[in-house]
Amino acid sequence: MIAKVITGKSFGGCVRYLLEREKSFVLDSAGVRDYGVKATIADLNAQRKMRPQLGNAVGHSVLSWSNEDGNKLTLEKMAEHAREYMEKMGIKNTQYLTVLHTDKKHPHLHIVYNRVDNEGKTIGNYNHWHKSRKICREMTERYGYHLGKGKAKVNRQALRGNDRLRYAIHDALKSIMAKATTWKQVETMLARQGIDIHYKYRSGTNEVQGISFEKDGVKFKGSAIDRKFSFASMEKQLSHNRGTEISQSARQTPTLAEQIREVLGQQQQRSETYETALGLLSDLLDMPASIEPEPEPNWRRKKKKPEQEQLRGISR
Known part of the structure; x- marks a missing residue:
């Protein structure tokens, strides 16, 4: 019901x-x-x-x-x-x-x-x-x-009037609160969808006591949209998102020990490369200064003189 x-x-x-x-x-x-x-x-x-x-x-x-x-x-x-x-x-x-x-x-x-x-x-x-x-x-x-089963099962296409606006604000907030970390981000992302935020302050102070959202001239209290969109609940969610973001950033940044191991590994790799290069250079220095190439065999035959020329030479 x-x-x-x-x-x-x-x-x-x-x-x-x-x-x-x-x-x-x-x-x-x-x-x-x-x-x-x-x-x-x-x-x-x-x-x-x-x-x-x-x-x-x-x-x-x-x-x-x-x-x-x-x-x-x-x-x-x-x-x-x-x-x-x-x-x-x-x-x-x-x-x-x-x-x-x-x-x-x-x-x-x-x-x-x-x-x-x-x-x-x-x-x-x-x-x-x-x-x-x-x-x-x-x-x-x-x-x-x-x-x-909750608001996810509500047929948005069948909604009219204030219900349509209330669910539009609900869906926008649900998406935004999954990633926002500051109130400024929430305000900016809601403004892109034509939704304004109104804060209620404790009398005579700057302490926020409540929150409401306005779309197309109709205003709803945060808790009337959903209990998780009261000011206190949203502030808690933003704080959680900030903690998650810091934790993820910390996981992505190597620890000091990891950085030292990486530097030592790079040094070890450079040392191994240097030793390999020295070995190659030593092999090259041990080779003879120059090696005489063996003469190629001369396969061409000398031409024989004609027999007549040989005979004439003998007779003379």
């Missing part, structure tokens, strides 16, 4: 979205006429006039279950879970309408409620993202419903 919490300004737009769908069904209501769209809108707007300065008077929560929980749920159970969720969220003594939608594969329902309660007081929404997440997890475990 998970919840998406929304606040808005127009009861008309919200109620029409919930009731004018073909596959919608009113499960539960209080303080409004739920038999007609116009009557419901009129009742909600009449009560909000008790506190006209409250702009975002529309409260809207979407409760969803996994497909695996379909055989465990009934209409009565879903209505009961919606009432329990509102009670734990502090949505009490006010008008509300619970509407079932069957246009998706997974079971889900919508709750629209008036943030101006029956006495004209405002129903707060401070830290409601974090509060809602804790309540849903507690109810999921208590009733034995399917427990999701």
